[in-house]
Amino acid sequence: MRVGEELRPLEVPITRTLIVAGALASRDYQDVHHDPEAARAKGSPDVFMNILTTNGLVGRYITDHFGPTAVLRKVAIRLGAPNHPGDTMVLRGTVETVDGDTAVVRVLGENGRGRHVTGTVTVTVPEGERDVRTGGGAG
């Protein structure tokens, strides 16, 4: 872990299935995440990904990179452009600060509409266990 280290980008195809599966796995039954008609009535062109799924994808992106011993301490995200079916979101990350075995990674997820998610993740990767990591499989 070093300041400025860039994580390999993760390309996430935004399918209707991912949006609905993510909403249900997070127990979010808001109609805008599974019912296109209801989404349109509320001013959106189609269903869109819920924030809990985005949060889960950001967490996965970080642990994919730092491996199974990585411990998530904090995930803070802000949503911008929605993720609609047919979009492709590319997650990117840069290590912003390192304090001992803990790093803050700045994360950006963009799709064709703009910035879907911006935020930071604080992650601890225990010393000595870093060599045995099996992560880095993002892609």
Add this chain to the structure above:
Amino acid sequence: MDEVAVDDAWAARLKAYEGRPAAVAGVGRDPVNAPMIRHWCEAMGDTNPAYTGPGAIAPPTMLQAWTMGGLGGHTSRARAYEELLALLDEAGCTAVVATDCEQEYVRPLRPGDEVAFDSVIESVSERKTTRLGTGYFVTTRTDVRVDGELAGTHRFRILKYAPAHRKPKERRPRPVINRDNAGFWDGVREHRLLIQRCTACATLRFPWLPGCSTCGAPEWDTVEASGEGTVFSYVVMHHPPFPAFTASDHAADAAGPYAVALVELAEGVRMVSNVVGVPYDKVRIGMPVRLEFRRYDEELVLPVFQGVAA
């Protein structure tokens, strides 16, 4: 009360909810469990081995999922929070979207953990206008505990808003069809561009007219255009903006400039149409174009010309 006083009273009424509870003595619908963890990991495509097998932990980002009411609804929601949401509903802010999520994880959650939570309304924003509509940001903070011990905190911001009224898509003007030009529009319906030909002197004419401008004869038949042509002349319309003429070539509802071309067909006649597939500022005299029929709405198909790359 005047309008300002009414606004102030409303703002104060919303502000009064800050610090009041959003959920009291909430209990997770299910204990932390392996099946829900698996469903989550499958949805996210998360193959982290830390989330499976003996000693598994739940993905930390699931924190909020354990507190969700699901289809059964939120049984622990505090009256203050219900009131605030109802108040915003009454103000027309019936739609909701989450904008921020900030989670801190104090200890991992494991299958079998029984989750308890309390939530407080941290802030209610002033009225904000966003792309989605006008509304209020409401921020709550939830403390999640297991056996009385803090496992994580979860700060969540939603926008309660009145959906912006979407203008119906602007439509192109309808063609005026009469007995002199009906044959032309019959051809368009069949995706054929028909040119009139005088049966007396064989002169081609376009647009369609009742008689031949060369010999005056009223009799005619038609020749189908091959579809090849070149830009004979063009203008670029900048003002006034007219979304119906540009929306199909630009982002939704964009009303930018567009090119109107006088196209000389291979058969020699000229017609006014649009050049598509080429940015308006790249259209040039002499540019080769090819006929294409485009559907603009459920009842309107028009012949337009696709610019052909040099």
